[in-house]
Structure formats: C-alpha cells, structure tokens
Amino acid sequence: MTSSNEKIDLYGELKQNVTDHSDDINYHDTSGKFHSVRKGKIRWMRAGDQLFYSLPLHKGGSGYLVEVLAVSKQYVLAEEWAGAASNYYIYDFDGKVVVSEIKFAVPGFAQGRNKKKIDEIAVYFKECDELIKSMEENWQNKKYPTDNLHYFRCEGAPDQVKFIEMFDKLNSKK
Numbered sequence: 001m002t003s004s005n006e007k008i009d010l011y012g013e014l015k016q017n018v019t020d021h022s023d024d025i026n027y028h029d030t031s032g033k034f035h036s037v038r039k040g041k042i043r044w045m046r047a048g049d050q051l052f053y054s055l056p057l058h059k060g061g062s063g064y065l066v067e068v069l070a071v072s073k074q075y076v077l078a079e080e081w082a083g084a085a086s087n088y089y090i091y092d093f094d095g096k097v098v099v100s101e102i103k104f105a106v107p108g109f110a111q112g113r114n115k116k117k118i119d120e121i122a123v124y125f126k127e128c129d130e131l132i133k134s135m136e137e138n139w140q141n142k143k144y145p146t147d148n149l150h151y152f153r154c155e156g157a158p159d160q161v162k163f164i165e166m167f168d169k170l171n172s173k174k
Contacts, residue, residue, distance in 0.1 A: 039065045044164055049150045051160050053078070053167060057089065059097050070131050070152040071163060075124045077131075079146060088117075088146070090124050095170050098124065104144055118145050128154035 024036040025045070042065055045052040054063030055078060066078040066089065075098065076091040088102040102121065104114050118139060122132045131152050135145035151160055158166060 043168070046160065051151045051163070053164070055089070055091055055095060055167075056097055057087075058100055061097075068151055068163070069146055069149045070125065070128065070154065071157040072125050072128050072131075072154040073156045077121060077125070077146075086144070086146070088121070090121070093166065093170075095167060104146075114139050114145060125154060127156075128152075130154075 023040070024038055025042065026034065026036050028034055040063075042052070043054050043063075045065070051068045052065050053068055055066050055076075056062060057064050057066075057080060064080065066080045068076055068078050069088075070077040074093060076093070078089045078091065080087045080089065086104070087100075088104070089097055090099040090102070092098050099120070102117050104117055115136075118132065118135050121135070125131050131149075131154060134149065134152070138145045138147045153159065
C-alpha cells in the first residue's frame with residue numbers, strides 16, 4: 001500500500017532484500033511487465049509471510065521500510081538491512097523507537113556479544129518464550145538469531161491485518 005493509498009499487486013518472487021539501502025522496490029505486474037516504485041512511497045507491504053512497514057529508524061526520524069520480525073502485546077521487533085549486516089529496532093505500539101540499532105556480529109564470531117543482544121531483546125519480549133528460544137537456537141547453530149523469523153506473533157499479539165490497521169490509525173493522527 002503506497003502513501004497515497006494505491007494498492008500494488010506484486011507477482012513472483014522479490015529478487016532483492018526489501019530493507020536494503022536501495023531506493024526502489026522492483027516487481028512484475030500481472031502481465032509480467034517490470035516496474036519500480038520508490039520505497040519512500042510505500043506505507044506497508046506484504047510479501048508471502050513477511051510484513052514490511054514504514055517506521056522511523058531513530059527517535060524523531062521519518063519512516064523507513066523495515067521488516068516486522070516479531071510482535072508482542074506491547075512491542076515490535078523490526079529489521080533494516082545495512083550493507084553486510086542488519087540493524088534491529090524495537091518499537092512500542094505508539095510507533096516510537098524504544099531501542100535502536102541492535103547489531104548482531106557475524107554468526108560464529110563474537111558469540112558472547114550476540115547472546116547479550118538476544119538477552120537485550122528478551123527484556124521487551126518476556127512473554128514470548130518461543131521467540132527467544134528460536135533466536136537462541138539460531139545463535140547456538142551459528143546463524144543470525146533472527147534467521148527465518150517473519151512476523152512472529154507472540155501470544156495475544158495482533159495478526160498482520162490488525163497490526164496494519166493499528167499502525168495506519170496511529171500514523172493518520174501524526
């Protein structure tokens with residue numbers, strides 16, 4: 001959904017990391033024709049089980065397309081791709097950045113630092129044991145802790161549709 005409420009249907013696989021620092025999302029329409037849309041014009045986007053939403057990266061910042069990795073009753077864990085690594089952000093349900101730029105080391109290196117980052121996230125996702133367990137298993141297997149996390153719903157958290165409705169309503173008040 002674009003900032004002007006235009007719905008765009010994407011077909012086929014996305015051939016890029018949506019949250020990287022490129023300016024456009026490239027896609028094919030129903031006839032197979034190639035298109036590009038500026039990321040700054042996208043309010044939210046769903047691709048398979050992934051949800052991307054435009055949220056600020058820093059307190060007082062403007063929106064940037066991030067992947068919503070996990071949602072609890074109070075917080076949102078999101079990812080933004082930054083070159084060779086990812087930055088993770090925790091938002092409250094007012095859309096405000098609570099923790100910015102949580103950075104994990106490359107898997108297999110600085111494992112102690114990565115465990116501390118998981119523990120930092122766990123403070124905000126206390127009621128979400130399965131999320132933290134999944135992150136710790138990835139860490140123990142020398143993967144990025146958030147590998148294969150796409151809109152992980154903690155108990156009592158809103159589904160994707162409700163999340164979009166909540167945050168659209170919030171953003172319309174700004």
